[in-house]
Amino acid sequence: MLAGKANSCIFEDTVKHQTMSLRFPCVMMLLLLSFVSKAQDVKWIPFHWTGDTISGKYFDKSAIVIPVSIENIPARFNMQFDLGAVRTVIYGNSIAPYLEAYPELKKKIDPSKTFLIQGENNPMFSRMSLKMGGASFDGLDIGYFKNYGGRLSKEDLLSDAEKHIGTIGPDLFQGKILIIDYPKKRIGICEALPRQYREASFQPFKSGDGRPKIPLTINGKTQYVMFDTGSSIFTLQTTKKEALDAAGAKIIDSLTVNSWGKKLTFYGVKAKKPIKFGTKVLEGSTLYYDEQETFQDFYKFVEILGLTGNAFFLNSTVIIDYKNKLFGVL
Numbered sequence: 001m002l003a004g005k006a007n008s009c010i011f012e013d014t015v016k017h018q019t020m021s022l023r024f025p026c027v028m029m030l031l032l033l034s035f036v037s038k039a040q041d042v043k044w045i046p047f048h049w050t051g052d053t054i055s056g057k058y059f060d061k062s063a064i065v066i067p068v069s070i071e072n073i074p075a076r077f078n079m080q081f082d083l084g085a086v087r088t089v090i091y092g093n094s095i096a097p098y099l100e101a102y103p104e105l106k107k108k109i110d111p112s113k114t115f116l117i118q119g120e121n122n123p124m125f126s127r128m129s130l131k132m133g134g135a136s137f138d139g140l141d142i143g144y145f146k147n148y149g150g151r152l153s154k155e156d157l158l159s160d161a162e163k164h165i166g167t168i169g170p171d172l173f174q175g176k177i178l179i180i181d182y183p184k185k186r187i188g189i190c191e192a193l194p195r196q197y198r199e200a201s202f203q204p205f206k207s208g209d210g211r212p213k214i215p216l217t218i219n220g221k222t223q224y225v226m227f228d229t230g231s232s233i234f235t236l237q238t239t240k241k242e243a244l245d246a247a248g249a250k251i252i253d254s255l256t257v258n259s260w261g262k263k264l265t266f267y268g269v270k271a272k273k274p275i276k277f278g279t280k281v282l283e284g285s286t287l288y289y290d291e292q293e294t295f296q297d298f299y300k301f302v303e304i305l306g307l308t309g310n311a312f313f314l315n316s317t318v319i320i321d322y323k324n325k326l327f328g329v330l
Contacts, residue, residue, distance in 0.1 A: 042179065042188040045133035047081060049185070054233065055255045061310065062232050066168055066187070069131040071105055073098060078162040081187065083320075084228025084307065085169040086209055087115060088142050090125065091149025094165040097157055115143045122146050130172075135189050137172060167230075170210040173322055180229070180318040182310070193319065200319050200328030201278045212320055213304055214327045217276040219246050223305040227320075227327070231309030233257065234266065235284035236275065238306030239296050243287040247271045253286060264290045275312075277329055282312040 045066060052062035064081040070090075075098065079088075099106040110126040128140040145166075152163060179188035179197065206213040206224060213224045216236075225236065233255060253268030271285040287306075299306055319328035 042190045042194060043133070043135040045135055045187040045189070047185055047187055054257055057255070059233060061314065064229055064232070064310065065162075065164070066132050067162060068168075070165075071102070071108075071129055073102060073105065076160065076162045077165050079164070079166040079168045080230060082167045082228070082230030083170045084211060084226060084230040084309075085167050086211065087171045088130075088140070088167060088169040089115075089117070089145045090142055090166040092144060092146040093151045094149035094163065095144075097152055109144055110141075113141060117143065117145060132168075133186075140172075142166075170212075170322075173320070174210055176322055178320040178322065180313075180320070182314050182316060182318070193321065197317065197319055197328070197330060200317070200330035201280045202319075202321075202326045202328040203278050205320075205325055205327040207322075207325060208302075210322075211302075212327055213302070214277070214308070216282075216305075216308065217278075218271065218305070219273050224303070225306050225308045226302065226304050227318075228307045228309045231307050232311060234268075234288045234307070234309065235282070235286050235311045236306060236308050237266065237288045237295070239293055239299065240289040240291065242305055243269050243289040247287050253288075255288075259294070262294075264292065264294055266290050277312075280329055283315065284312055 047064050047066045049061045050063045050065050051058060051060040053059075054062070065078045066081050068077050068079050070077055079090075095105075099109075105125075108125045108128060109123050111123045113124040113126060114121040115124060116122075123144050123146075125140075125142040125144050128142045130137045130140060130142075149165065156163065173189065177190050177193055179190070181188065203215050205215070205227075212227045214227050215222050216225055217223075218236075225238075231237065247269035250269065251267045252270055254265060255268075256263055256265045258264075266288040267290070268286040268288045271287055273285075274281045275285050276282060295307075313329065317330040319326075319330065321328070
């Protein structure tokens, strides 16, 4: 009986050991899958387009606008998604009524923190909270752009419509991976790139201030341009010399636009060869310039050929990996 019982115990221990050995890899696999799943979680933010009539032409995709909540204030706000800006800002004129109605919000303006915009120093909101879709941002320092933006009337304040009160800049996404899904009108934020986006065509980008400068092949030559989601009308904006070097002198388009309160007329010329990102041919090949060369010094200062924006990528998904400085198009 004792020997039989001992053998029985040995058999039971062996079975338990084998069972544990079989279960251990399964448990590890589940933990690994759970970790990967969490790492690949994407916080999606819906956006919508606003339209505008420019030079008698209607553009239904003139700007990307994101609905936002600020500091739990019971009002519907939105802000333009502008990766060509340096930082996120709230417009002083537009937020003014809410500063008076919510003293705690006004107290968050910190004169000891400043930022430079249009040649002037402005104070900042300190320790702010923003919510956009499935993403929440806490403890933010946000620019307070004094005396800028549209003033809200009493009718505006009573209306349930969204109030446009600022700009979302690239500072919110540093150290993250940003996905701009143009066809589905959504923006995603994640720590690790989900599998379905890994087949995108990737190229390294440059950035010294958070704004991506991406390589484009223009007439067989690789040139860096700033990717600016605040620019939706032009495929590529550059100097007159660069535009005419890459294209013929024949003007095929002209548009008069409002740029930070100043009217500028841009002329479009067609590139001699398709413009590419890596091996991907982009949709459109018109280069625009303004006779006044308004942005020439800016292009030189940040070492770019010019600006590109949403127009090239409206049927694509763009991935900006700020962690590894990679720009992808799918």
